[in-house]
Amino acid sequence: MSFDVPDDRRYLESHEWALEDDGTVRVGITDFAQDELGDVVFVELPDEGDALTQEEEFGVVESIKAVSDLYAPVSGEVTAVNEDLFDAPELVNDDPFGDGWMLEIDADDASELDELLSADEYEDQIA
């Protein structure tokens, strides 16, 4: 089975993606992760204004069968949370790289993204 791995973003080994645009980093989980989890039924996310540290837990995604922690790709302040997921967590399954995004972080140092996996490296990890 092949999974989408867009090459416009970076990846964590724990299956989060990070897409940077002018210092703001949008975060979600990958196509592979949503497939492994199965039907997502619940997402617990931080509040706007919360401070995150790279590689620390920032929330939880739950499917019918499993619970999975979420890890921050960069340090910074949460500037937006995708509240659509509270009523429609299935967006994570339907469109993990698009409407299923989880939060946006105003990165303290966007160069932290360089420490993450490239699309090719992530693809190798899930192969």
Place this chain on the structure above:
Amino acid sequence: MPLQTPPLRGLHDERGAKFTEFGGWDMPVEFDSIRSEHAAVREAVGIFDVSHMGQIHVTGPDATELMQRLTTNDVTRLHVGDSQYATITDEDGVIIDDTVVYRLPNETDDGARADEDGEPTYLFVPNAGTDESTHERWITYRNEWDLEATVDNRTDEYAMFAVQGPDAADLVDDVTAESITKLDRFEAQYATVDGVDCWIARTGYTGEDGFELIVPWSEAEHVWSLFDCQPCGLGARDTLRIEAGLLLAGQDFDRESDPRTPYEAGIGFTVALETEFVGRDALAEIEREGVEEELVGFQLIDRGVPRHGYDITNTDSRVIGTVTSGTMSPSLEQPIGLGYVPVEYAEPGTTLQVVVRGQSKKARVETTPFIDTV
């Protein structure tokens, strides 16, 4: 120890199933998605490979007595083609396993079916991974009591499929040479499926109408392929089961980690105290004195999903129990679960709390089953 594999492991793999270890078996947990498989069973029909379930065959002049003394229900109520839900308990009345006991046609010494002559014959279905210990238990007691009965573990000889859902009767009837629609719930018969002799019972584990087919291992792939419907994995079986308030061995009762009696587990109807069986005296005393804790269903009012092992507390945050099963109910779209609590907290409507990853979430005791079942 290598996992045992069901006869259709390869077929499921080709179909894209994901697998999980269950009771020592490598079983499909999900084919498409738990939600779609669950919906297929609630709204139409789905088929499950449950070949990991045990198959113990008992026959001989004392077969009825052996079954009677090792299961809690009254086997003498069974006529040929009947089945009953029962528990297997130890001397303390603690559930070792739950099972369905089928009364097969009588058999002669050479295994031929002989309705009039022959000896009473039973097949019962222990849970996955318990067939060997159950077989040993039957042999040990048979020898101790000096009963004349043959006990065979046929788990590796028979596959088992569950066809479940409101359209199950039509679908099964379409593939059987003999009509099976006249069977009532918990009735069973032999029927021919495209030339294959199968034992077909109107039983199941989803809360829906449905049938379980016991199929010779070598014919499993052929019989499975005749059913053009949604294949379902153990994930959907779990969510369907919880909605129906049905127990899962090893989770809702576990002799080692959480010993429970049938009365605590809410299946006191499986106990026929007027019969003699292992655990009978202990259960009679418990029945007389009442239980201290019982299994309840609950719905989480706050957001979150209850999971096996989470603490249940009262509203003062004192731990009073543990979640044994929990899920986000696909039918109700609400988080639901089962767990043992002291009887004073068991009344439907009682407010409890479930500790979900360190946070107390409000919950309310509900009547089970959570959904209408057959």
